Amino acid sequence: MPELPEVETTRRRLEPLLLGRRFLDIRHGDLRRYRHTEKALGRRVEGLLRRGKFLLFPLSGGLEMVVHLGMTGGFRLEPTPHTRVAFRLDQGAVFFHDPRRFGRIWVVERGDYREIPLLSRLGPEPLSEAFRFPEFWEGLRRSAKPLKGLLLDQRLAAGVGNIYADEALFRARLSPFRRGREVNPEEAQRLFQALREVLGEAVALGGSTLSDRTYQQPDGLPGGFQARHAVYGRQGLPCPRCGTPVARAVVAGRGTHFCPRCQT
Known part of the structure; x- marks a missing residue:
């Protein structure tokens, strides 16, 4: 699933194409997945924002288009065999591709997320000034959940998913099985910093494109952070820190990659 770096990269690539443009036509065949899109017709795109893994498009007239890419969604500049929604603009077109x-x-009244409850529950953006260590530490020490599950929960830090949770835990030298309340302040500080570093580097490199090439930037280019993965997807390969084979387990229902020696 595209995570914060992939969604942020998509936002940055779309912004010069969509900002100030007006939707003339929106075509799709699924009213359940793509809700109230007819309300966006004739509206001008007034901004392109991101919240966690959601893209937010403020529209003229007080409306907002909210997009969640799901597992394989993304925008393309040309139609594909998996185009699900075609957006024709007053200048150009973009296509929502989702195998x-x-x-x-969704198209909603701006800020009205009753149809999208997760969007209202998101924690702070980990690359923003709102992401502060005291609140992060408090969230850890009050929880009996494993660290991997806490990072995926979206309330400690919005937008973190499987790839970047594994990479941040490796960089912080913390086991994904450790409970939040078992972490001391120095370890919590390492994890706090590791999240910011890993996510910042991934955004700078355009996110991660895995072997299935599901995620691509709108112009078709891959991300570049996959070349820096220390543990994610590297089961059985040597840990870049100590040489121990990278292990894989299931934590919080998700496949999790870690070094059994370095991460304690």
């Missing part, structure tokens, strides 16, 4: 059809689009 597995888990992506969702």
